[in-house]
Amino acid sequence: MAVIGHDEAEKAFLEAWRGGRLHHAWLLAGPQGMGKASFAARVARFLATHGRAGEGHAMSLDDPGDAAAGKLVDAGNHPEIIHMARQLKDKSKDLARNITIDQVRGMIRRQHLSLSLGEWRVIVIDAVDDLETDGANALLKTLEEPPAKTLFLLISHSPGRLLPTIRSRCRTLRFQPVDRDVMTSWLHDIRSMLDMAELRAIVAASGGVPGKALALIDSDVAAMEKKLLAIASSGDPGNRLREALAREVGGTSNRARLELVIDIVPGLLAQIARERPIAEIASVLAQWDRVQRNVRDAIRGSYDGAMVGFEIGNCLAELAPRHAQTAR
Template identity: 80%
Template sequence: MAAMIGHQDATSAFLEAWQGGRLHHAWLLAGPQGMGKGAFAARVARFLVTHGRAGGGQAVALDDVGDGAAARLVDAGNHPEILSLTRQPKDKSKDLARNITIDQVRQMIRRLHLSLSLGDWRVIIVDAVDDLENDGANALLKTLEEPPAQTLFLLVSHSPGRLLPTIRSRCRTLRFQPVATDVMTTWLHELRPMLEMPEVRAIAAASGGVPGKAIALIDSDVAVMEKKLRAIAAGGDPGNRLREALAREVSGVANRTRLELVIDIVPGLLAELARERPVAEIGPILAQWDRVQRTVRDAVRGSYDGAMVGFEIGNCLAELAPRTR
């Protein structure tokens, strides 16, 4: 598993509270999606059920193994005192439901009335708490107001400002901030040493300091996507072959990261064209950049049709090809 990045402050805050015997019953893990908040919650859960109560002021790390038998249950996904609430697949399809339902919350609450069957702690992970139905959020709030003993709630939130203020007020907040570009670059280079440094730097810049997005960009093959965009800008793509391929590759929810990658690459590509071409040609380049921005803005307001956005971005670049101007 890749080493975590951007969790140092959150890790220190949690371990300090645990070692001092002042472990708050509910923690709100807040920050951009892709910061690894869910992974951090899983690490905390594993730590608690394998270490139990603090004692003796011993120095520990969050990933210390602790009790081996309990650790093996966690690794197998079978530890009885770690409960996770996430969106579930709809019917027999692979698509996830829009929300975490009230029935899921009620089932979790019923479990809270049972005695601990193993160890000193029970951990509830809600990932993401933003996905709760209104009734589910209210039911969770009542539990947070009167929490069972030796139960820890870890609430992952990508948009904490949208939560019920009363839920936020019952939690201690850990904020996961975007990682500095130089730190991200070093981390990515260590993680994927086979990548060329210019590509690593481009991915680090495009990620916005979000590690999960950086990994997704690598998996989307940034070099291949950039090569395709450059080819459209250079040759105009007669016959639409490249544009149609681009539209397919960024269509649908599963390819949303690829679409974001294309959107991130285009500004740098247009800036490069502006530097390379005569001053008189800068105007058309800026006009196409305005067109790209309008396309993305309109898509966000509407259904966010990835194929349409990708094809239209290709159109903008094709307009700048030397033989089509």
């Protein structure tokens, strides 16, 4: 699939490589879903399949380079590409809360080994925001005295939360939300079966983040809107619809569905407000304020997706016509 939103970052990296001025650490900063991990994978493959910095005239990170090295990268077996991320908990499908100090120490030990293939060792940390405190400090020491021919790609969704000393030792590439018209055209090219009205709604809800737009498409926006409107129109007597919503968006694996609900509720409330008498608009706005408070409180706390989903359902149920509320 074609990438979007990487043009400026790719240009900056290739200019540094061609000029032999490749900084040892790059901070890939921007909203989650901008494709920063995809960009890091392209950079890692590029360095694994090309020679010394400044050699050659590759015009793109997707220049194939050495075919044998490329096959190893594609198979996930290239010895000089190290990928660090949160690991699965023991006997669990859930990810650990952090990238641990032991993972960082393992990466540092690898740095003492001689390169066995190619000119570069590439270390991708996805995301550097997930490092526990000791791990961040250990990484900082490595960035202060970087090994030769080693390049760090630090993916960050919230660079302001990183240690300032880590940020100061990196060259930052910023991945900004994509313009609406560009995003709409891109989605139309890769999802041509969607009508333009639905595409525009998805682009608006995505905030210019390609990964979020794709998640919205894959989550079936229309089906979710229908479920939420059913709560708002019926009042959900017996809580059946709200309980189903809570199950659907609860748990770590359903975070994308919860974010989808949070994204599309404003549009639904606007639709409801347009259909109500002027005297009832204030009550619709009050429920939107309530939704925002619930989301903020959840983020500050444990972010219980099921609870947030049920509370959003409660807000919508309060907007049911009076005869439906009486039936409750």
